[in-house]
Amino acid sequence: MPEARHANNSRTVADYERTVRDYVETVDGRASASEEALRRLAAAVKQGTRVLEIGSGPGWDADRLEALGVEVYRTDAASAFCEFQAERGKHCDRLDLLSDPIDGRYGGVMMLCVLQHFERTQLDGALTKLARALEAGGLMLLMYPEGEADQWEHGTAGDYRVVRWLPAAFDARLAQAGLAGIWETTMQGRGGAWRTLLARKES
Numbered sequence: 001m002p003e004a005r006h007a008n009n010s011r012t013v014a015d016y017e018r019t020v021r022d023y024v025e026t027v028d029g030r031a032s033a034s035e036e037a038l039r040r041l042a043a044a045v046k047q048g049t050r051v052l053e054i055g056s057g058p059g060w061d062a063d064r065l066e067a068l069g070v071e072v073y074r075t076d077a078a079s080a081f082c083e084f085q086a087e088r089g090k091h092c093d094r095l096d097l098l099s100d101p102i103d104g105r106y107g108g109v110m111m112l113c114v115l116q117h118f119e120r121t122q123l124d125g126a127l128t129k130l131a132r133a134l135e136a137g138g139l140m141l142l143m144y145p146e147g148e149a150d151q152w153e154h155g156t157a158g159d160y161r162v163v164r165w166l167p168a169a170f171d172a173r174l175a176q177a178g179l180a181g182i183w184e185t186t187m188q189g190r191g192g193a194w195r196t197l198l199a200r201k202e203s
Helices: 002-027 035-044 060-067 079-087 120-133 167-176
Strands: 050-054 071-076 092-094 106-112 134-145 150-155 158-163 179-189 192-201
Touching (some): 035 106, 035 134, 035 192, 050 060, 106 120, 120 134, 120 167, 167 179
Parallel strands (some): 050 071, 050 106, 071 092, 106 134
Antiparallel strands (some): 150 158
16 A cells, blocks of 8 residues: 555654664765766766755765765755754755655756665656656766665664665666666675666656
């Protein structure tokens, strides 16, 4: 049922709400994406447009992208992350991609380490909503864990839903949303391989 699927994501967000400080300590100021991925997005995004960040978290990736000259609109489903960024002098709005509308159009979207918290039946809607928020030719930078498992990850900082995707299956969903990959890389991280993908809106 849709309510049950959203409940899983809400449970994940609730854990982030109460464990933000613990999470911040574990990432220790490190951006999720590689420097190369952020530089490629910065170089490819249309000059003068903004990048919408879904799941900004502490804001380290947005900091790096802004240092490369790109304006970032930071959002997160967890209010506690937005409050943490406000303490750092950064503006972040609360936005739940699964339930809230996206206002405006953007030259790029950045969503790193967020897709794994969505159920498989929620992916198409999420990608379609993001594609509609992009201008023609807009870019999307994504990062997600590879694999086939759906599981709950139990850590010291809380319980998080983790849904993994095989690249071929994910790319088929991406194409349905009108997006095509133009660059990718894979690295080993927590729990196995993580794929970073830069895609472009085809029309």
